[in-house]
Amino acid sequence: MPQDPDPTPARETVEPQEAFAELGRLVVGETPLQQVLARVAELTLACVPGAEEVSVTLLEGEKAHSAAFTGKLAATLDERQYEGGFGPCVDAAQSGQVVRVDDTAAEDIYPDFAATAARQGVRSAVSVGMPMPQRVLGGINVYRFDEDPLDEDAVQILQVFAGYAAVAVANHSLYASSMALSANLQVAMQSRAVIEQAKGVLMATLHCTADEAFAHLATQSQHANRKLRDIAAEIVARTAGR
Known part of the structure; x- marks a missing residue:
């Protein structure tokens, strides 16, 4: 119910x-x-x-x-x-x-x-x-x-x-x-930066909008049962390694 x-x-x-x-x-x-x-x-x-x-x-x-x-x-x-x-x-x-x-x-x-x-x-x-x-x-x-x-x-x-x-x-x-909280939140800010970088990569490779790139990331995250940040980091790393 x-x-x-x-x-x-x-x-x-x-x-x-x-x-x-x-x-x-x-x-x-x-x-x-x-x-x-x-x-x-x-x-x-x-x-x-x-x-x-x-x-x-x-x-x-x-x-x-x-x-x-x-x-x-x-x-x-x-x-x-x-x-x-x-x-x-x-x-x-x-x-x-x-x-x-x-x-x-x-x-x-x-x-x-x-x-x-x-x-x-x-x-x-x-x-x-x-x-x-x-x-x-x-x-x-x-x-x-x-x-x-x-x-x-x-x-x-x-x-x-x-x-x-x-x-x-x-x-x-x-x-x-506190200093400890500041360090933890720096990790969170780095996550947002990686997501933005991955969106940029997808926009260039898929010729899509920022919203479409984000939707692509979110879909991959759900299908792989993995965090959005981790999917984004992999995309950025693959691009950097080319």
Whole structure:
């Protein structure tokens, strides 16, 4: 039986500009990072039309975790992806891309994730990488139970919001981070660089767009049951060895 979404009180509604402004008002050092992340998830749910459950993925080195979420189902679906090391939320956080699964009943790039999500009643999902220049990689994930996926306007709002959230999270992370965390996050940044290099190789060899190159990488990752970063590294290494 599909799992119903967690019962919630009346949903908060916030205009996008108000949400952006609230993130900008957070004072570094006064608001704990966990509280910032929880508010990022809440504001995403409140300002992105059609969002029904939201989670925030953070990458530290090679480890991913859901730092905040608005419902248990979002966290559960995220964790299934972290176990295997790939899936929409992991790939979006690593690459900075927008990764869409518009119909979990007919998804061929992420079939395992889609099948699991469909069994829980999730019809579509969008993951957006937060454009962080240093220290932290992450993404925001939106899940929907309704038949129609997020429309383009909603996805654009989500992308803009992810940019504001990235600044808030990066500022707090810079304030609180240790040398060990910095080293781990450097590994994550290197992963994103390798993925970008592999995309460039594929665009040149396959004569395709950046989005098509990323889809090609994601498909190979799923079919080989291997991490996106590892597939990308092999492509870059093969090219360098020619």
